[in-house]
Amino acid sequence: MSESLLIAEGSKSEKYETLLVQIEGVVGGESDEIANMANVSSMIHETFGFWWTGFYRVLDGELVLGPFQGPLACTRIKKGRGVCGTAWQQGVTQVVPDVEKFPGHIACSSASKSEIVVPLFKNGEVVAVLDIDSAELNTFDEEDRINLEKVAEILVRG
Numbered sequence: 328m329s330e331s332l333l334i335a336e337g338s339k340s341e342k343y344e345t346l347l348v349q350i351e352g353v354v355g356g357e358s359d360e361i362a363n364m365a366n367v368s369s370m371i372h373e374t375f376g377f378w379w380t381g382f383y384r385v386l387d388g389e390l391v392l393g394p395f396q397g398p399l400a401c402t403r404i405k406k407g408r409g410v411c412g413t414a415w416q417q418g419v420t421q422v423v424p425d426v427e428k429f430p431g432h433i434a435c436s437s438a439s440k441s442e443i444v445v446p447l448f449k450n451g452e453v454v455a456v457l458d459i460d461s462a463e464l465n466t467f468d469e470e471d472r473i474n475l476e477k478v479a480e481i482l483v484r485g
C-alpha cells in the first residue's frame with residue numbers, strides 16, 4: 328500500500344468507509360502493534376481533525392501512554408480512573424458528550440470537551456484503549472462508536 332494516503336472526504340459515514348479500507352490496508356501488512364497504532368492514530372486524527380487521538384496500552388496493571396497525535400498527555404492511568412480507566416475496567420466503549428460531567432474525568436487538557444474511549448480486546452481481555460478527544464461538546468455518537476469499534480477489531484486482528 329502507498330505511503331501517502333488520501334485523506335478521506337465527504338460525510339462522516341463516507342469518511343469512515345474510506346478510513347476503514349485504508350486502515351485494513353495499512354495494518355494488514357504489518358504485525359508490529361506500535362507501528363500500527365501510530366499509523367491508525369495519524370489516519371483518524373488527519374481525517375477528522377480531532378484535538379487528540381491515541382492509544383493507552385495495558386502494561387503491568389496500568390494504562391500506559393502509547394502512540395498518539397496531538398498535545399502532551401498523561402503518561403499513566405489506573406484502572407477505573409477517568410474515561411480511559413473506566414473503559415478498561417468495564418470493557419465497554421465510553422461516549423462522553425461533556426467531559427466535565429463525567430465523574431473522575433482526567434483533564435490532560437482544558438481544551439478537551441468531549442471524548443470517546445474504545446477498548447481493544449485480545450482473548451477476552453482489554454489490552455489497550457483508543458482514546459479520542461474533541462475540542463467541541465457532543466462530538467461523538469453511535470456512528471463513531473460502531474466504526475471505532477471496527478477499527479479496534481482490525482488492530483487486534485493485525
Ligand code: SME
Nearest residue numbers: 400409410411432433435
Ligand atoms: N481524559 C482522559 C485521559 C487521557 S487524555 O484525555 C489524552 C480520561 O479521563 O481518561
